[in-house]
Amino acid sequence: MTATTGKDTSTITLGTGGGGDVDVDVVIIGAGFSGIRMLIETRRLGLTARLIEAGSDVGGTWYWNKYPGARTDSQAWVYGFPLDEVRNDWRWEERFATQPQTHAYIRHVTDTFDLWSDITLDTRVGSAVFDDDARTWTVTTDGGETISSKAVITATGQLSLPYYPSFDGLSDFEGDWYQTQNWPDDGVDFRGKRVAIVGTGATAVQVIPIVAEDAAHLSVFQRTPNYVLPARNDKLSEHDVDVIRTNFDEIFDRAFSQPFGMDIPPAAGRIAADCTPEQQQQVLDRGWEAGGFRYLFETFDDLLVEQSTNDLAAEFIRKKIRSIVRDPETAEKLCPKDYPLGGKRPPLGHYYYETFNRPNVTLVDIGETPIRIEPKGIRAGDEFHEVDAIIFATGYDAITGTLDQIDIRGRDGRVLRERWAEGPKTHLGMMVDGFPNLFMVAGPQTPFANIPVVAEYCVGWLSRLLRVMHERGADTAEPTTEAVQEFSQLVEAVLDATVLRQGGKRSWFLGTNIPGKPAAAVMWLGGVGAFREVAEAEVDGGYGKVVMESATANVSG
Ligand code: NAP
Numbered sequence: 001m002t003a004t005t006g007k008d009t010s011t012i013t014l015g016t017g018g019g020g021d022v023d024v025d026v027v028i029i030g031a032g033f034s035g036i037r038m039l040i041e042t043r044r045l046g047l048t049a050r051l052i053e054a055g056s057d058v059g060g061t062w063y064w065n066k067y068p069g070a071r072t073d074s075q076a077w078v079y080g081f082p083l084d085e086v087r088n089d090w091r092w093e094e095r096f097a098t099q100p101q102t103h104a105y106i107r108h109v110t111d112t113f114d115l116w117s118d119i120t121l122d123t124r125v126g127s128a129v130f131d132d133d134a135r136t137w138t139v140t141t142d143g144g145e146t147i148s149s150k151a152v153i154t155a156t157g158q159l160s161l162p163y164y165p166s167f168d169g170l171s172d173f174e175g176d177w178y179q180t181q182n183w184p185d186d187g188v189d190f191r192g193k194r195v196a197i198v199g200t201g202a203t204a205v206q207v208i209p210i211v212a213e214d215a216a217h218l219s220v221f222q223r224t225p226n227y228v229l230p231a232r233n234d235k236l237s238e239h240d241v242d243v244i245r246t247n248f249d250e251i252f253d254r255a256f257s258q259p260f261g262m263d264i265p266p267a268a269g270r271i272a273a274d275c276t277p278e279q280q281q282q283v284l285d286r287g288w289e290a291g292g293f294r295y296l297f298e299t300f301d302d303l304l305v306e307q308s309t310n311d312l313a314a315e316f317i318r319k320k321i322r323s324i325v326r327d328p329e330t331a332e333k334l335c336p337k338d339y340p341l342g343g344k345r346p347p348l349g350h351y352y353y354e355t356f357n358r359p360n361v362t363l364v365d366i367g368e369t370p371i372r373i374e375p376k377g378i379r380a381g382d383e384f385h386e387v388d389a390i391i392f393a394t395g396y397d398a399i400t401g402t403l404d405q406i407d408i409r410g411r412d413g414r415v416l417r418e419r420w421a422e423g424p425k426t427h428l429g430m431m432v433d434g435f436p437n438l439f440m441v442a443g444p445q446t447p448f449a450n451i452p453v454v455a456e457y458c459v460g461w462l463s464r465l466l467r468v469m470h471e472r473g474a475d476t477a478e479p480t481t482e483a484v485q486e487f488s489q490l491v492e493a494v495l496d497a498t499v500l501r502q503g504g505k506r507s508w509f510l511g512t513n514i515p516g517k518p519a520a521a522v523m524w525l526g527g528v529g530a531f532r533e534v535a536e537a538e539v540d541g542g543y544g545k546v547v548m549e550s551a552t553a554n555v556s557g
Pocket of ligand 1: 070072165202203206222393396513
């Protein structure tokens with residue numbers, strides 16, 4: 001498998017830092033799945049590393065998001081790494097792992113590889129500045145520490161900076177309010193309470209059915225309806241787990257070829273136009289019943305690129321909503337109508353639509369009416385909803401948000417967030433011109449896909465790059481400006497080949513969910529397999545688009 005590393009067990013050194021002493025070879029920012037996997041790799045390469053993490057534990061997303069119902073939308077067995085050291089001793093419990101299970105997994109990986117001594121928790125990186133003369137980075141933290149290193153590797157997550165719109169009147173609200181990304185460790189008891197939830201994205205879709213079971217009443221404030229696909233979660237038997245372990249390599253090979261990085265065949269092998277209307281409905285029904293993202297990937301291969309196929313699949317979902325939700329008015333409000341399926345990332349529901357049949361659940365359509373919070377509840381136009389508690393599930397300043405919070409300065413003092421003012425531009429989502437030895441794992445413009453699989457590939461690619469730097473005696477590596485332009489144009493072109501950009505609905509993977517943020521192709525929408533082909537071509541071409549320099553010479557291949 002191209003993505004896995006660690007076959008070459010010899011260790012490397014990373015340049016000379018231009019003669020300057022450094023504290024460590026590499027500073028890694030973020031202890032989520034990407035950062036932990038990178039730290040395993042730097043150990044294997046024999047490099048010294050410090051990993052700085054803002055949270056009080058490892059886990060990233062899976063540390064912060066303790067809200068009720070939080071679980072993966074990828075199959076549990078591919079929400080992890082194809083590492084021999086952890087393949088046989090981890091027991092996957094369910095098809096979609098809960099937050100505690102997923103958090104336990106990443107802690108288990110951290111323990112197995114004995115990584116804790118290189119990890120500093122409860123600490124945020126404030127700045128990372130490249131010194132042109134010494135050819136080193138200086139990283140400063142909010143703990144007042146300064147660390148010098150030869151490279152900085154960001155693993156700050158794609159959805160890690162919560163977005164909280166400022167709602168008028170919130171400071172006067174007399175009840176309790178909660179943010180999903182900052183959930184109390186001990187949970188919240190909603191029994192007997194009138195609860196409101198603002199937002200109906202993937203997070204809210206997980207919270208709503210759970211809170212509805214406890215709350216006296218739940219009012220769901222929906223601005224834009226989503227196409228929610230049924231997850232169809234299941235417990236895994238011992239036999240299931242044996243099958244996963246036995247076929248682990250094959251499963252990950254499949255995930256590395258599947259567009260979304262999941263354990264689903266890479267293609268359905270049919271397009272809608274090849275089927276009769278009856279066959280089309282049969283195929284869509286099978287995909288719907290199979291659960292999870294199978295509806296997107298096991299039905300028609302042209303679903304995300306051919307408008308008529310997308311319309312067909314979207315209409316099928318609307319029919320399902322109308323058949324599940326008993327109140328026709330509520331069903332109609334839940335039907336997305338003016339943007340394509342996939343234009344916003346479809347959430348997976350665990351009896352989501354069914355929840356609106358409960359007598360204690362009300363859907364409030366705020367598509368045309370911004371809400372105002374008052375001391376006793378929420379006003380939406382003429383309607384007032386008295387509530388005891390509000391849950392905000394309003395999303396993230398995705399992809400670039402967290403990186404923008406760090407003052408990252410490259411060659412000649414150029415500032416990364418200024419460079420990316422119109423949207424991120426990278427070489428293969430892993431490097432930026434003018435920022436030598438700044439590497440990114442699962443960064444902007446990497447595939448829109450199951451994160452651990454993307455992280456595994458990026459780590460493997462960077463590991464091979466570091467080896468080549470070692471072989472060439474390079475201190476630094478950075479892509480050419482042309483390479484960054486070329487790749488960014490390709491990312492745009494790939495997006496334009498889909499039906500996803502049109503519709504203009506607020507979507508985090510287009511950067512359009514944050515008021516004022518420029519719309520940009522912040523992610524690679526061509527699938528993991530196609531991304532790998534582009535990235536492997538760079539390796540096969542001897543890293544021709546990457547400039548490598550030693551203290552005295554250009555050592556590019
Ligand atoms: P999101 O999809 O961006 O949803 C945010 C919600 O808040 C939307 O319904 C949005 O409405 C609403 N909202 C934002 N500002 C508002 C305002 N001023 N007034 C009223 N409503 C407002 O965010 P998310 O649900 O946190 O999910 C983000 C991504 O995280 C997902 O797409 C997914 O990739 C990931 N995620 C994954 C999992 C998983 O894998 N298990 C679980 C949760 C999240 P509009 O749509 O109208 O903007």
